[in-house]
Amino acid sequence: MSQKPLAFLHGWAQSRQIWCNQFDSFSDALFLNLPGHGGAADLPADAWVEAIVAQLPDEPCHLVGWSLGGMLAMQIAATHPERVAGLILVSTTPRFRASESWPHGSSSEVFNGFKQAVESGSPKALSRFFALMLHGDGLSRSDYNRLAKIAVDRSNPVSATGMQGGLELLQQLDLCPLTNAIKQPTLIVHGESDAVVPVAAGRWLAEQISHSESHIFPDCGHAPFLTRPDTFNELVQTWWSEQ
Secondary structure, rough: OOOOOOEEEEEOOOHHHHHOOOOOOOOOOEEEEOOOOOOOOOOHHHHHHHHHHHHHOOOOOOEEOOOHHHHHHHHHHHHOHEEEEEEEEOOOEEEOOOOOOOOOOOOOEEEHHHHHHHHHHOOHHHHHHHHHHHEEEEEEHHHHHHHHHHHHOOOOOOHHHHHHHHHHHHHHHHHHHHHOOOOOOOOEEOOOOOOOOOOOHHHHHHHHHOOEEEEOOOOOOOOOHHHHHHHHHHHHHHHHHHH
């Protein structure tokens, strides 16, 4: 039996290049750019889901979504179930911002940092976000610099519209009511020390999604696929081969 195709969705203000440590291991996979990211055309935020669905393989695929990409993957799995055979949710959450009813969200400080990056359009602000992503990994400066060099598509930076649209989705999306509609097998991956999306959000998803299993990476931040690629790739390969 051949494996279902894989499609990877990156997070806010990054690009498909963030999956550089997965390109060789999953050479047949589809690595998509979100609208306004990595050179993809700009679209209004409410058109992103349909634009992604239009690019997916004809047969049901396994969607690998990281951070905002994971939120979009969950939305697609719930609203277009015939297109999604399974989900791999990496460092993601059904609702980005913390509130009284959602204690597992990101802090106002993190969200306001994103907002300032959008308003200023400053490359420095995006560099700060990249540093926050890898906070908790205990990387040496040289390892950090190497990852920042290979994982960012500097020739196709995120557009102002792409940043703004992604921020709107992070602010507005509340997928908590949709999680019960996700019936596909799901692998949940999270870093214990994630400074962007608290690990509690991943644990909550593992409780809510019926056919799910989870793997928490110790001493790891927001991008386990980038900082722990061998373990991550093996984990995904094993899970994918069992579906």
